[in-house]
Amino acid sequence: MAERITKRETDYSKWYTDIIIQGKLADYSPVKGCMVIRPTGYALWEKIQKYLDDMFKETGHVNAYFPLFIPESFMEKEAEHVKGFSPECAVVTHGGGAKLEENLYVRPTSETIIWSMYKKWIMSYRDLPILINQWANVVRWEMRTRLFLRTTEFLWQEGHTAHATYEEAEEETLKILEVYRKFAEDYMAIPVLIGKKSESEKFAGAKHTYCIEAMMQDKKALQSGTSHNLGQNFAKAFDVKFQDKDGSRKLVWATSWGVSTRLVGALIMVHSDDNGLVLPPKMATNQIVIIPIWKSDDQKEKVLNLADNIKKDLCQDCSVILDDRDQYKPGYKYSEWELQGIPLRIEIGPRDVENNQVVIVRRDTREKIFVPVIELRNKINNLLVVMQKEMLDKAKAMREEFTFMINDYNEFKKVIDEPGGFLYSHWCGSVECERKVKDDTKATIRLIPFEKKKEKGTCLVCGEKSEGRVVFGKAY
RNA sequence: CGGGGCGUAGCGCAGCCUGGCAGCGCGUACCGUUCGGGACGGUAAGGUCGGAGGUUCAAAUCCUCUCGCCCCGACCA
Known part of the structure; x- marks a missing residue:
């Protein structure tokens, strides 16, 4: 393993x-x-x-x-x-x-x-x-x-x-x-x-x-x-x-x-998550991997036949890989492709051939979706667009969850340490106060936002006048 | 540069304290059984023990020196 x-x-x-x-x-x-x-x-x-x-x-x-x-x-x-x-x-x-x-x-x-x-x-x-x-x-x-x-x-x-x-x-x-x-x-x-x-x-x-x-x-x-x-x-x-x-x-x-x-x-x-890379569809070299599943030679032929047809169909819109390697079991392949961050996985087994359907698994949510073959191309194209959007939304939601308005320096020190994030605070504009925050907390001014609202306040550190908030955070 | 950790099979490690046949797991190759969430059995290949010097009948193991890498900090995209 x-x-x-x-x-x-x-x-x-x-x-x-x-x-x-x-x-x-x-x-x-x-x-x-x-x-x-x-x-x-x-x-x-x-x-x-x-x-x-x-x-x-x-x-x-x-x-x-x-x-x-x-x-x-x-x-x-x-x-x-x-x-x-x-x-x-x-x-x-x-x-x-x-x-x-x-x-x-x-x-x-x-x-x-x-x-x-x-x-x-x-x-x-x-x-x-x-x-x-x-x-x-x-x-x-x-x-x-x-x-x-x-x-x-x-x-x-x-x-x-x-x-x-x-x-x-x-x-x-x-x-x-x-x-x-x-x-x-x-x-x-x-x-x-x-x-x-x-x-x-x-x-x-x-x-x-x-x-x-x-x-x-x-x-x-x-x-x-x-x-x-x-x-x-x-x-x-x-x-x-x-x-x-x-x-x-x-x-x-x-x-x-x-x-x-x-x-x-x-x-x-x-x-990315604990299973490996997660890529938005637009950044992935290949958007889809097809994993065929079979037991007998008879099944193998049928499954691969369907897989081939599906690949040809989907290739018109995006890049598709058919992983028909015989030396690995499906479970192994799932893990391997998840590690690589491929956005969508299509599983095709004997049961699917019978029911004229396939299983799609989203890399970002790992949600399994059963789709009739006839609807597959539309569904895939739709999913790729949805994933691209939802991944941005998810990242945005996380950023918002960890964005705080902080007025008091003691509170600032606490929040920057736990949970951490982007802290919007008033700053007088002096190098000294910026330096002090860095020495005390390791946080720096990441940027002075363009959308900075005119807002009267007092500097987090020295208490002097400030015209608006800047964004503090710990940086890489 | 300061602090910590580590160099032994392709990868991950044990062995070192107390010197005595160089091991384990994974991976790899081949054979067979498997195949819807990281399969199993069998066989096999694979080593300058980071390097140099020393102690010893004997060194992966003890001593001295040395080289390198990773992690944490200061610096920075």
């Missing part, structure tokens, strides 16, 4: 690792902090890439590719940026057997090398905007790593745009944030809060940072995507100016934005 997955309530962290290792999504590699993304896990990343890439293209962006290596001097050009990233960079000092003239940083993010190129490419307002995205790997030498959530090397996309005006850059920043929100909710079935990061949480080198934040099943927050308005910081650092219509030379405005393989971690932690 194969090993079971650790229950969420026993050890959430172990459960998460079990899902990934046993579900064959990824494996530990020989290199510390780095993981191998296995085909099952990579397929999820490919889904993410496919949908997002389409959305980026629809909003006018194009893909390009910049080098993995960044000259040390480039990193040092933007003060905040180098301060934020230097400590966590891998640096190449030798190449071809000789010490390099100048050290090369393995990119932790590509602003600097990209803006060194934008300097060459931007002369006139007619060259703007530049709307480039790249799919790439980056390296950040984190002290502690976790599969998908934080690995030394990870895959991501990074958009880097250049604009003539602040307003245009700001519009771009918000447009991408909306793309991220829509993708998270409509495809991954992950409800997200959108808002702005506080000064201390924003990107190193940004004017301000917007983000999407999701709640995991352990009530911790996961920053799932960021969109930065970089102002003119990188234009200044790399001296990127353009000649405007009126003949004057102006600094270019910048944005950058990204999501990473961390999203796979989010997908796992939001939906």
Whole structure:
């Protein structure tokens, strides 16, 4: 008998690792902090890439590719940026057997090398905007790593745009944030809060940072995507100016934005259960697995015949696998496919052939549904839509259950610890109070919500005036 | 970097205290019986006991050094 997955309530962290290792999504590699993304896990990343890439293209962006290596001097050009990233960079000092003239940083993010190129490419307002995205790997030498959530090397996309005006850059920043929100909710079935990061949480080198934040099943927050308005910081650092219509030379405005393989971690932690991965239909490589059941050869022929026909029928709408392996019993197959998160399982046995029906089992609810063969295609298509919606609704309901309005700091400390969740509280805006909350409770300001209501209140910590609530939570 | 745990068959582990044939479970291969929620019996293959040095007639076991990984914390997407 194969090993079971650790229950969420026993050890959430172990459960998460079990899902990934046993579900064959990824494996530990020989290199510390780095993981191998296995085909099952990579397929999820490919889904993410496919949908997002389409959305980026629809909003006018194009893909390009910049080098993995960044000259040390480039990193040092933007003060905040180098301060934020230097400590966590891998640096190449030798190449071809000789010490390099100048050290090369393995990119932790590509602003600097990209803006060194934008300097060459931007002369006139007619060259703007530049709307480039790249799919790439980056390296950040984190002290502690976790599969998908934080690995030394990870895959991501990074958009880097250049604009003539602040307003245009700001519009771009918000447009991408909306793309991220829509993708998270409509495809991954992950409800997200959108808002702005506080000064201390924003990107190193940004004017301000917007983000999407999701709640995991352990009530911790996961920053799932960021969109930065970089102002003119990188234009200044790399001296990127353009000649405007009126003949004057102006600094270019910048944005950058990204999501990473961390999203796979989010997908796992939001939906999965103690039996393995649970995938919303749109994120699954295959939506359906058919498990044929037989005893005699005579039954086998009849069952497989029906299964084949059903597969052909359903393949018109979605991706279907027929698991006709002879060496495993049905029960084993059920467990194996549940581990893989396949949304729907169709069981076809001798009794079903006789009654001209099949059994459908939903992965998310594990509900068994008996359906006449003639109604199957409609029923399946309907179920896939329903599941996609209900998974989002379920995640949203959980988030709402663990969202609290907190006015008193003692109560805050209690609630953040148990049950935990998103706490909406007043904050005066000072770094000191933010810091104190973090030191006392480990909770940080996840975001300052856009829908922040004008509401008079007093800061949770110092009691000074506040104009509205911000969202606190413990983060990954 | 601080704290904890662990390196023995592909995976999970026992054996170490008290030195004496390297074992168990799962998995794998083959044969037979099975097949509607992780089947069973039989046979077989599979090992530099993380590495180096030392003590000893004899080391997985005792001593010294060393390398690596995982978990918790600080840091971070």
